[in-house]
Structures are given as C-alpha cells and as structure tokens.
Amino acid sequence: MYKYDNYDQAMVETRVAEFRDQTRRRLEGKLSEEQFRPLRLMNGLYLQLHAYMLRVAIPYGTLNSAQMHALADTAEKYDRGYGHFTTRQNIQYNWIKLEEAPDLLADLAEVEMHAIQTSGNCIRNISSDHFAGAAEDELIDPRPYAELLRQWSSFHPEFSFLPRKFKIAVIASETDRAAMKLHDIGIQIVKSDSGEIGARFYVGGGMGRTPMIAPPIRDFVPLDQLISYSEACLRVYNRYGRRDNKYKARIKILVHELGADEYKRQVEEEFAHMLEQGVEPPLAELERIKPYFADPSFETGLPTEIDRSDPDFALWVDTNTNPHKAPGYVSAVISLKPVGGIPGDASTEQMHLMAELSKEYSFDESRVTHTQNIVLPHVKIADLYALWTKLDAAGLGSPNLDTIEDIIACPGLDYCSLANARSIPLAQQISKRFAASGKTKELGELKLKISGCINACGHHHAGHIGILGVDKKGVENYQLLLGGSEAQDTSLAKITGRGFDEAGIISAVETVTDIYLDKREEGERFLDTYRRIGMDPFKEALYGE
C-alpha cells in the first residue's frame, strides 16, 4: 500500500501544527465559534449532541496493521474504548475533547494518518472499491488513481470553500462496490477499444434530500489529463453551484438544473483551458505511485479446497468471503454487525485483534467497506479456518455479509445533532428479530439501510429496503422505502406510503420480506422480485389497500 515520503509526512505534520494553532486561537478567544467552525470541520471535527466527534480519514479505505493499532490506541486514549467505521470508509470517534484533538492528530501523523478534509465544504477523502487489488473481476487496481486525486485535492487553494461538500469515488470494475454513481464525481477506470487505460467520469450523483444518480459526463479521459479534467469539473461547480440554499448547493443540483449536456459543455470548455495551463502532475508521478499497490508476493500451488465439516464455519465462508484473483486466496470480510450490536462499531480490543490478524493472514493490510465492515483482502483459503476461529471467539465472526443483518445505519439521534429519529436501536432490534426467526439466510442478499433524518447518511435511498426516520409532531416516525440499489444497477428506493412507529416499522420490514418469500421466483433476490412485481403487492400487505 501507499507509503508517505518526506513530502507527504511534512504536509501532515504541518497540518497538525496548523490545527494546533487554530485550536489555540479558539481557546484564547481569538476565533469565535462561528469562525472556528469551518476550520475544525475541514479537519473532521464536529460538535455533536454530547461532545466533539472526530472523523479520521482512511484514504480509499486501505489500512496497514500499524494504522489499525493506532486507531485502537486512539479509541483507548482519547475516546471511550471504541470507534465507529463509516459509510465513506473512515472512522469516527464520538467523545473527543477539543483541547486534546491536536495531540490525537499528532499521534495519528506518526502512522501516516490524519483527519484532513473529512468534513467541510471541500473535496472529501477519496473512496474506492474495498476489494481493490484483490477482486478477480477488476480491470486494474483503482487506488493509484485515488492516491493521485488525494494529493491533488489536499489543501486545494481554489476548492476549499465550495458551495457544499464534495465526494469522489474511484472504481475499476464493472461491479460497483463503492456506490460510485451516488457520488459528486464517480470515476470508473476503463479500457478503451484501442486498449488504452483511462477514466470515465460520472458527475452529479448523491443522496441527501434530493437523491440523484450521476449521469456520465465523459466516457474517456486519458490518464495524463485526469487532474485537469477533475479541476475543470470542480471549477464549473465552484463558480456556478448554488450558494443561496444549503439544500440545493450540491453539484447534483447544478448538473440537474443546467442539464447534463450543458454542464458537460461548460466542463469541456474549462477543460480545454486547463490543458493549456499545465496543471497536470507528470505521468511519472502516477508511475511512482503504482508500485506501492503492486500485488504482494502471493504463493502458488496453494490448496483451493476447504474442510466444510464445521457447519458454522462453512456458512461464514459462503457468506463472508469474496473470490480473489490469485488462486488459493480469498478476501475475507469481518462483519461489524453482530446481532443486536451497533453497526460499524469496533472496540479497542477488536481493532487490535483485526490489526494482528491482518498482519498474520493478509499481508499486513485491511480495508474498510462503505457498508461499515472490515476486509482482510488477501487470505489463503488454507488459513480461513484458523482466522474464523479467532474472529468468532472475539465476536467478529457473524456470517451475515449482505444479509438483512448487515445493516447500514447512521449514528442517528443517539449522537447526531441533525437527526430526527434514532437509527441504532432500530438496527439492533431488526437484526435480533431476523436472527431469532432464522430467516436471515433464507432471505439471502438483502441490503437494509437506515437514516435518522433526511440527510441520508444511512443511504436509505439506496437500500433494497430503506428506512427513513422523521419527526412527526415530536414523535419518532419511520418511513419505509423499497427498491434502491447502490451497486452497478443503481436505483433509488421509493416510499411505500405512510410511516410507522418504532414497533410498526420492524413489523413492516418483516411483512415485506414475507411477501418476497411468497412471490420470489428461482434465483431472485428481494430487489429482483420487487423490480418484477412492483410496489403494489407490498403496499397491499402493509396497508391493506
């Protein structure tokens, strides 16, 4: 994986010094809270309901064991012994003291980590495919391009006060595991007919109040123009994105209001101009970055068969591993969704263990998934049983990847000052209900996503089943949505009808899954059945209409 050189290290250390200085000026009263707010936000520090929350960047979701250990130490030293992995492959801590934040960041800088641009109206941490460099279906490892974009976007002087936050995802596979088309810019690395590698740009996707799927803006950007094209996309947005209304300020609204063709025309004009400006980093830089993501030294001649005599282990293998490009290896997913647990949370001890296991079994590397789980990307099939045994003993062996128990949930009203309703208790109850009824396995792939407010941090628009918490005259109320997807078949979920109370929404989820079990045809997932039969049978079962 990528390793900082002296330049990268100095940039992060400078940022720590700058933030320490900003914090000092705030504590001395030289900065008002209003003035300090955007500065701390640009460094991932939010003021939540009970305390400061700090979001630490995990670029393209890739970590080594020293970094995972450092995240565990951070949880122990500065928080309450746990951290929360997020839907943008980052981690956040919920109980941070402002005066300690500079020291925390200095500790993280020692393992090449930071909180730069994990919040604020700037270009956020770049996300990517959590199976990058391992999946058998990928064209090429997308992370070198993400790293090039990381550097370009760090402390970008023109784009640090954008109309709104700006999220970029990079993938290099037809299978989309990063919700790429639901980003401000989604980049797919592709191969042209003539065999040249380049980037396809989708611009103007997003969730939030007004979910939109990004339209393709350019089919092919040559690799030596990647930054120039990105710069053009951002400049058009910075100049013309709406600033009169926070809720209409994302680039999706600009692209929607201009129309994709007109936005594209403006970008092309700016792009032509940018090419004359010479803003592109030398192609040699991309070549310098690439070897950091070279394959580890995979062994050959490994066994590909496993002993399936332990049924619990066999179930975990079937559910939580993904095919690997190297024979004899798989990617193993550690579920952070234990039944009744808080989705995405990991304790200090669990993080230390995951770090050790990544070192022992996965070439010192782990990944964070946007579905709030952890991947060990390169595990020998022959090691799976030993790995699973250790995970299971630590409460990390839940065999529920991509099932109804593998819920994405935002922090909700338990932590977040924006939330209208709690998300976490709902996720806990739903996973318990389905684990108890034993239907989880029968239901197969079923992506359930819960947001505690309309801002959609829990991706409810993209859930096969989505739940949106709203405030109804001071009482938490939950709307049910069906039919979303954030994979390559991206679609936006639709609301079923009137909302439910807490007990009602859990029953409603059970009702719609029963309809699926009743109506499904051979090989259909919940989403496929919904797409085939439409909303009506579900509505009828829910509301008797």
Add this chain to the structure above:
Amino acid sequence: MANDVSETDFGTSPDDVQFRFRDDEVADHAQVTVDSFLEQSNAAAVRIEPGDDARALVPHLERLRLVEVNFPAFGDGRGYSSARVLREAGYEGELRAVGDIGIDQLAYLRRCGFDAFAPDSKLDEADAETAFARWENVYQHAADTRQPIPERRHASVGHE
C-alpha cells in the same frame, strides 16, 4: 451589496490594505462594478462581487491596475476562482482580496493569485505571518509559481 454605495466611496482605499506582496505603488483608483467597468472605457480599477463573471474582464486586462475581489462571507469561495481565472488570463496588476477574510484563508488566497489583502477587521500580524509562511510545499498547481510536490519528486528526471 454593491448597489448600496455610491461610485465615489466604492471599494477599499490603500489605507485598508493590511498585507501586500508587490513592490509597485499601491493602486489608488476608484473601483467600479464589473457592469460599470464594461460600459466605461477609462476605469482602471474594478471590484468583483461573488456572482460576477471574472472572464468578462479578460478582453480588458491591459488597462486594469487594480482588481478587488470581495468576500462578503469567507465561506463563499467563488472569489478564489475569479482570482485564478484572471491570473491564468495574464493579469499582472494588483489583485486585492477584501471583506470577510481571516487568518486561515490567507495561504489559499495567496496561492490563487491575490497579492494584496484588505480584511474587514485587521488581523493579528504575527498570526498572519505564520499563516503566509505555513506551507513549505504544495500538492497542486495554482496561480503562483510554486512547484508542486508531484513535480518536485521527479525534478531530477527532467521536470526542471
């Protein structure tokens, strides 16, 4: 905002400039709005508001001595693009950032081509000096001549 003031007391005066990175004499011309500038042929100074199109000035850069870019609220970053657009078009006169400017915007503004700063409230000199000098290196091209890190890494193999 621009409509509230008369043409005569429009914009900042040399006395308002707290930081300046130019050797020439401080430009002291009456600023006009972009619309007025485009209508009259003799103005040498103009003030850009966030919604103005800086590119409209490009055909007239030769007669400009001062371009003032207003930041009514520091979170509105359109002025950063305005500045870079002008520098990319070859404007070499004074580019003055005015308005709601704090210590933590200075380095970014400087990189986008601003070489004079007239903040609404005077800034702490020592804090400002630290801020201007903070970043020894940068990751990307902007309106300054600094060589970005990705180029510096390869400088020995033919990129300068």
